[in-house]
Amino acid sequence: MEDLSNSGDARVRSLRQWSENGFGELNLGLLMCVLGGIYPYALLKVRLLGPSYAMIGPFLMLAFALPFVLISKRVLARVIYPRTGYVVFRPSMPRIWFVVIFGGLGAAQAVALAYWGFKLQDLGRAAGPAMGLFFAALFLWGVIAYKMPQYLWFAGFSLLLGAVTFFAGSKLEGAIWVMVSLGVVMALDGAFRMKRFLRTHPILEDHHA
Amino acid sequence: MPELDRVIHEPARLLIVTLLATVEEADFLYLLQATELTKGNLSTHLAKLEEAGYVEIDKAFRGKIPLTLARLTREGLDAFRSYRKEMTALLKVRERSRSAARSRAITIASQKA
Numbered sequence: 353m354e355d356l357s358n359s360g361d362a363r364v365r366s367l368r369q370w371s372e373n374g375f376g377e378l379n380l381g382l383l384m385c386v387l388g389g390i391y392p393y394a395l396l397k398v399r400l401l402g403p404s405y406a407m408i409g410p411f412l413m414l415a416f417a418l419p420f421v422l423i424s425k426r427v428l429a430r431v432i433y434p435r436t437g438y439v440v441f442r443p444s445m446p447r448i449w450f451v452v453i454f455g456g457l458g459a460a461q462a463v464a465l466a467y468w469g470f471k472l473q474d475l476g477r478a479a480g481p482a483m484g485l486f487f488a489a490l491f492l493w494g495v496i497a498y499k500m501p502q503y504l505w506f507a508g509f510s511l512l513l514g515a516v517t518f519f520a521g522s523k524l525e526g527a528i529w530v531m532v533s534l535g536v537v538m539a540l541d542g543a544f545r546m547k548r549f550l551r552t553h554p555i556l557e558d559h560h561a
Numbered sequence: 562m563p564e565l566d567r568v569i570h571e572p573a574r575l576l577i578v579t580l581l582a583t584v585e586e587a588d589f590l591y592l593l594q595a596t597e598l599t600k601g602n603l604s605t606h607l608a609k610l611e612e613a614g615y616v617e618i619d620k621a622f623r624g625k626i627p628l629t630l631a632r633l634t635r636e637g638l639d640a641f642r643s644y645r646k647e648m649t650a651l652l653k654v655r656e657r658s659r660s661a662a663r664s665r666a667i668t669i670a671s672q673k674a
Contacts, residue, residue, distance in 0.1 A: 363583035366595065429623065437591025438628060441584050556590060 367441065367498050373432055373553075374545025379424050381539030386420065387413050388531035414458070435553040444497070477518065480526025484514020487534055502541075510534055565651075568613045569644045573598055574606045578641050581616065581633040589629040607631060615640055 371377075390412045433439075443450065491507035494500050513533050517526030569578055576596050581587065587595075593603055610616035615637030619630045633641070 362579045366580065366583055369595075433588075437594055438586075438588040438623075438630070439584050439591045440586050556594075 363441070364497075364499055366439075368500060370436070370439070370441070371498075371500060372545065373436065373549040374542040374547075375424075375428065375432055376542065377538045378542025378546055379420075379427075381535045381537070381542055383417065383420050384531050384535030385539065386416050388528050388535055390416060431550070434555045435549070437556070477521065477523060477526070479524050480517025480522050480530050481514035483527040483530040484510045484512075484517070486510075487530070488514075506534070506538065506541075509537060565647055566640055566644045568609065568615065569640060571606070573602060574610060575644075577603070577606055577610065578615065578633065578637065581631060582638060582641050584632075586630050586632040589631070592631060610637070613637075613640075 487510035488507040491503040491510060494503040495507065510530065513530045514526075517529055520526075522529060569575055573596070576598075577592060580592065580595050589603070589607075592598075592607075593600065596603060598606070607616060607618060611618050615634060617632050617634050619632075621628045621630055
């Protein structure tokens, strides 16, 4: 007797099926490229106008991330849903926790940059490896929680990028390189998967109950 | 022996409810693909689940495209959770009786030897 009612397995299966369209990787990869590109601008502002302008980075990130979310919703509606059907997955944890965690991280970053500004440059050599480790941990979580082995490559690549920036002696810019390089690779992987998905999944005739 | 909810216990409906328990909402097209049921079958089972108050169905429009959206109600989610609990209990009972039968067979075999 098989337990058909295991919703945990059903969720993982559905998400794995859903991830075949590559939209998540393409979206996240492009977002990482955009956000990674903002930091050099924020750092330039800091150099020109003083450490208090360091706070501009997280706010710029937020300003870019919001339209990105809106655009991605439109792409989902026009390209993906006509091929898969419309679905909104339940988040793995309550939305408020996402807001608390990412809001807290953003606020902490803004405060740290505003208070220490240039001094953070002294810790710069650790930035690339720290960013690489952070993303590797995120991808490993994806491998374990959602049984998506392709994320193992991304985790390995994140660690490799972190190590490269460390041995290359990069400072704070190392973190940006990790983010942008990883973003490019993810976006390319997503684009290839989406191309394959679009070829194999034609737009479905609309069915109704 | 726990009493199983007959509305959910039917395999096709169990599949639909399990899928809906993992999503906030899904349209008819998604459910059709994910369950691999026929249109008629899916419609019938969704109607039964709606009748039992386990599923909420909304007919909406996205632009000019009509959508049939389904989501599990609070009652449906509770029913699904208690079904899962009862099913797990049943599977445990089955596992226990299996291992008891196995050890009985081993004892008989060793006595014969």
